[in-house]
Amino acid sequence: MPSFLKKNKKLVILFSLLLxxxxxxxxxxxxxxxxxxxxxxxxxxxxxxxxxxxALCQSVNRIWNDxxxxxxxxxxxRRLNTEVTQLRQENTLLQSLLKNYEKQNEVQEFLSxxxxxxxxxxxxxxxxxxxxxxxxxxxxxxxxxxxxxVVLDEKGHVVGRMVDPITFYQATVQLITDHKSGVxxxxxxxxxxxxxxxxxxxxxxxxxxxxxxxxxxxxxxxVTTGHDGxxxxxxxxxxxxxxxxxxxxxxxxxxxxxFQVNQLHQLAVIKTNANIVF
Amino acid sequence: xxxxxxxxxxxxxxxxxxxxxxxxSPEIPVALNLxxxxxxxxxxxxxxxxxxxxxxxxxxxxxxxxxGVFGVAGIATTLMGYLAGFISRKIxxxxxxxxxLFIFTMSSFQLIVWKLIHSFVFSEPVFSESHVxxxxxxxxxxxGSALFPFFRKIFQSVSSDSL
Numbered sequence: 001m002p003s004f005l006k007k008n009k010k011l012v013i014l015f016s017l018l019l020x021x022x023x024x025x026x027x028x029x030x031x032x033x034x035x036x037x038x039x040x041x042x043x044x045x046x047x048x049x050x051x052x053x054x055a056l057c058q059s060v061n062r063i064w065n066d067x068x069x070x071x072x073x074x075x076x077x078r079r080l081n082t083e084v085t086q087l088r089q090e091n092t093l094l095q096s097l098l099k100n101y102e103k104q105n106e107v108q109e110f111l112s113x114x115x116x117x118x119x120x121x122x123x124x125x126x127x128x129x130x131x132x133x134x135x136x137x138x139x140x141x142x143x144x145x146x147x148x149x150v151v152l153d154e155k156g157h158v159v160g161r162m163v164d165p166i167t168f169y170q171a172t173v174q175l176i177t178d179h180k181s182g183v184x185x186x187x188x189x190x191x192x193x194x195x196x197x198x199x200x201x202x203x204x205x206x207x208x209x210x211x212x213x214x215x216x217x218x219x220x221x222x223v224t225t226g227h228d229g230x231x232x233x234x235x236x237x238x239x240x241x242x243x244x245x246x247x248x249x250x251x252x253x254x255x256x257x258x259f260q261v262n263q264l265h266q267l268a269v270i271k272t273n274a275n276i277v278f
Numbered sequence: 279x280x281x282x283x284x285x286x287x288x289x290x291x292x293x294x295x296x297x298x299x300x301x302x303s304p305e306i307p308v309a310l311n312l313x314x315x316x317x318x319x320x321x322x323x324x325x326x327x328x329x330x331x332x333x334x335x336x337x338x339x340x341x342x343x344x345x346g347v348f349g350v351a352g353i354a355t356t357l358m359g360y361l362a363g364f365i366s367r368k369i370x371x372x373x374x375x376x377x378x379l380f381i382f383t384m385s386s387f388q389l390i391v392w393k394l395i396h397s398f399v400f401s402e403p404v405f406s407e408s409h410v411x412x413x414x415x416x417x418x419x420x421x422g423s424a425l426f427p428f429f430r431k432i433f434q435s436v437s438s439d440s441l
Binding site for chain 2: 009010013014017018020021022024025028036038039040042043046049050053054057124125126127128129130131133134136163165172174178180261262
């Protein structure tokens, strides 16, 4: 037996590596979508590198812009941009939520709560297999972020939700354009509830709308329903770009999300559990 | 020992370059897989065992920064690394056109294996993804064959020092 191993040393190494991978894949089956410790470990080791590279790029960019071009105006503009972004995010959330709160004191209480519950972050990396699947952000469990928290873009539109792996200072966000994502959505002001799912491209698909349904049309705004227990209701998701009636039971509805992956920079995470606040 | 430190540094540099390319456009790291290029390089220069081990490490790094089942890219890259090392022992792949063709073939093989396992695990059609990834073998071959002489010089100097 040892002579056989010695003779086929290279093949033994190959099969050991393949077996190792098989075991890694197998142990994920009972864990479901929960990440393994090994995966979290690799993510924790390399994500700070990503964070460092992005910080360095931004610093170089900032130095160039600040010191060589219109220093004062740039600084002021950046501050105002950040402020506008935060106000837009808060405004979008508040507009959709004010309907739920009739009493003035409840509104005041909520205003202070929601402002504290938004964690602003920036993207430091994109999914290695497909940029439309996930992004890595520079905030993690240290900032109070947890799995399934909802992530918004600069204008307060839905981008995705937090998924594993989440480390102290970095975390992964599953985009709504991912093939495996699912969001309960409805036409704004309508009743046709469907499931919005990505197809690993810039477009999403609104599923399970009956062919007999005449409510959804091109140009309609799609918002969350809150039925999935993850995404709060009334958040804008995207706009219907095409509606096709198929011979099957359901219509084929394409939805264009409001964000574009290559233009995403700043994001905001809603820290509070959606079921409690909304 | 020096060689292994050099390999670890290579992984780090590739990861930094990958992050930097992602800053320019998120689709560049999908179209150009620097990890695959490095696995082919090391397999050609050091043999199938190095190709398989380095492939496993690089594949798992890619898996941890990608949604989906952890280990799928690892299997594809391990197999590709081993095969690249094995074939490069049988044929001479140092010239520009041969290394271009070699990297193209190896990248295509890796992509096919990854796609097949991915489709099997997730029960989804083979071509459900964005088509950018299909250009990966070409860009890998183009960039890989252009940088190969430079990398070979560095690797050979490090290897001779360690001996």
